[in-house]
Amino acid sequence: MFDEMTRDTLGFLLETHFYDRRLPGLGAVVEVGDQRWELALGVSDVTTGEPFRIGDHYRIGSVTKSFTATAVLQQIDSGRIGFDDTLEPFVPGIPNGERITIKHLLTMTSGVPDFSDVADWWPAIEGVSFDTADADWPQERKIDVMRSRPATFEPGVRARYCDSNYILLGLVLEQVTGKSAADVINGDVVAAVPGLNNTEFPSVAKLPDPHPTLYALVPDSGTLCELGDMNPNVLWTAAAMTSTVDDLLIWVRELADGTLLSADLQRERLTARHLDGRRAYHRYGLGVQRLGALVGHSGIMPGSSCAVYRYPAEDASVAVVTNALVNDNAISMDIALELVRALYPRFLDG
Numbered sequence: 092m093f094d095e096m097t098r099d100t101l102g103f104l105l106e107t108h109f110y111d112r113r114l115p116g117l118g119a120v121v122e123v124g125d126q127r128w129e130l131a132l133g134v135s136d137v138t139t140g141e142p143f144r145i146g147d148h149y150r151i152g153s154v155t156k157s158f159t160a161t162a163v164l165q166q167i168d169s170g171r172i173g174f175d176d177t178l179e180p181f182v183p184g185i186p187n188g189e190r191i192t193i194k195h196l197l198t199m200t201s202g203v204p205d206f207s208d209v210a211d212w213w214p215a216i217e218g219v220s221f222d223t224a225d226a227d228w229p230q231e232r233k234i235d236v237m238r239s240r241p242a243t244f245e246p247g248v249r250a251r252y253c254d255s256n257y258i259l260l261g262l263v264l265e266q267v268t269g270k271s272a273a274d275v276i277n278g279d280v281v282a283a284v285p286g287l288n289n290t291e292f293p294s295v296a297k298l299p300d301p302h303p304t305l306y307a308l309v310p311d312s313g314t315l316c317e318l319g320d321m322n323p324n325v326l327w328t329a330a331a332m333t334s335t336v337d338d339l340l341i342w343v344r345e346l347a348d349g350t351l352l353s354a355d356l357q358r359e360r361l362t363a364r365h366l367d368g369r370r371a372y373h374r375y376g377l378g379v380q381r382l383g384a385l386v387g388h389s390g391i392m393p394g395s396s397c398a399v400y401r402y403p404a405e406d407a408s409v410a411v412v413t414n415a416l417v418n419d420n421a422i423s424m425d426i427a428l429e430l431v432r433a434l435y436p437r438f439l440d441g
Contacts, residue, residue, distance in 0.1 A: 093121075093128045100433050105130050108426050115306050115315060116143030116414045120336050121430055123407045135303035135414065137315060145336050148289060148302045149412050150321065151397050152390025154339065155332040156257045157346055158292070159272070160197055160378020161280050163260050164356050167193070171267050174359075181263045182234060186242040193263065195246045196256040197377040198364060204240035205253040206233040228324040233258050250364045250375060254329040257378075261328030272328050283351055286341040290334040296320035298333055303414035305394025315415065318394040330392060336410045339399040343408055346379055347386045347401045361386065372439050382428065383439035389424035391416060398423035402431060402438055 093101075101121065109117045109132045116133035135141045166172050174194040178185055178201075185191065185203060195201040237255055244251070261272040268275050273292040281287050289299070297320045298305075306315040323331040334342070349357030363374035363381035374381040380388050380400075387400030398421065399410040409430050411423040431438055 092123045092126045097434070098128060101128055101430055102130055104429050104433060105426065106132060108422070108429075109133060112417055112422060113308060113313060114413050114415050114417070114422075116303055117411075117426075118143055118145040118336065118413075119409065119411045119426065119430060120145060120340065121407070121409045121434070122340060123405065123434070137304070137306070143303065143414065144301065145412070146301075148299045148333050148335055149397055149414075150298065150305075150330075150390075150392040150395045151332050151334045151339065152326075152330045152392040152395065153254075154334070154342075154388045154390040154397060154399065155292070155326075155328065155330045157342070157378045157388045158276050158280050158332060159257050159260055159264070159328040160360070161345075161351060162264055162272075162276050163193065163197065164352055164360060164377060165279055166264065166267050168353050168356055172263070178259060178263075181266050182259055184238045185234075185259070186238075186240070187246055191246045193260075194377075196260050196263075198250060199252055199256055199366065199375050200247050200250045200364070201253075201256055201259075202242040202244040202246055202248070202251075203253060203255045203259065204237050204243060205255050206236040206258070207254050209236050209240070228322050228327075230258060230262060230324070230327060234262075249367055251367045252369075252375065254326065257329040258327060264328070273323075276328075276332075280351065284341065284345050287334075287338050290332065290338045290342065292332050293323045296322045306415045307394060308415050308417045321393060326392070330390060336412055339397070339410045340408050343387050343399045343401040343410075346388075347403045382424075385428075385431065385438065389421045389427070391421050391423075396421060396423040398427040400427055400431065402435065405435060405438075407431070407434065 118131040120129040131143045131145045133143045135143050176193050178191040179188040191201045264272050276292045305318045360377040363376040365374050372383045385400040389398035397412045401408045409427045411427045
């Protein structure tokens with residue numbers, strides 16, 4: 092599979108993005124069956140020049156949503172909640188909350204206002220660290236924003252990617268189980284998948300070692316700004332988790348195969364709808380992105396971008412990680428798509 096020409100093609104694609112986007116570090120892994128190609132470029136730390144390492148721990152951003160959705164679907168499988176249960180009894184006062192269902196939240200079709208669109212939900216902070224004395228960054232701060240703004244559309248009418256949906260699902264998960272969302276996800280999801288030894292919903296702001304230094308690229312000057320630690324409660328059940336590339340490659344198989352869910356719920360998870368403002372092939376299921384024939388998720392966080400996808404028909408998976416955020420773009424998703432397209436030009440057609 093990975094002959095010299097293929098390796099050169101994949102390497103050229105990765106190097107082009109690395110230099111064009113002026114990233115400090117960039118890494119990718121492609122697995123097809125039992126064959127593997129990987130490449131790491133750049134540095135983990137621009138001051139020390141330490142090489143970028145694919146095996147480090149990274150913040151995985153919105154890939155967290157796939158774990159949160161799985162935990163919620165497990166509660167549905169057990170009969171504790173249902174797709175048609177409404178939001179209002181769990182989190183009162185959200186616009187249209189009496190008509191928004193659990194399934195609307197999972198599929199991004201609720202119309203809930205997006206707290207992250209409102210600049211002043213962030214507390215005043217010193218410097219660029221998100222591990223602040225503002226303590227736990229209570230979820231009530233985000234809920235107050237959602238309650239104070241009008242719905243963006245009627246439930247079920249459209250599909251719009253919105254972090255608020257998965258904050259609300261985290262609160263539902265806690266009320267249904269009587270446990271913290273972190274404990275449910277770590278105990279019922281992460282621990283249930285063999286091999287996820289370096290994946291967690293963290294309780295502390297610092298990334299596990301080893302990890303790269305995280306940066307933001309300042310667009311106007313092209314300079315890198317080093318970022319500090321990040322309290323996991325900042326983006327919580329929408330984007331708090333940490334992992335490694337090898338763990339993500341195990342996890343994306345679970346998303347595609349669904350061993351933690353009943354067959355019916357796995358089919359539901361993979362049934363996807365086109366997202367507003369995205370390309371025609373970009374659809375969303377229950378906590379999973381469907382990009383043509385690919386199944387997986389991407390994520391961005393202050394200081395990092397990652398993406399992991401699986402092409403089940405070809406027994407192929409791809410993961411991409413960086414240690415920089417560039418213009419709030421999911422650059423790892425773009426790179427992952429190009430790598431898959433280089434191997435399977437028709438994958439968007441299934």
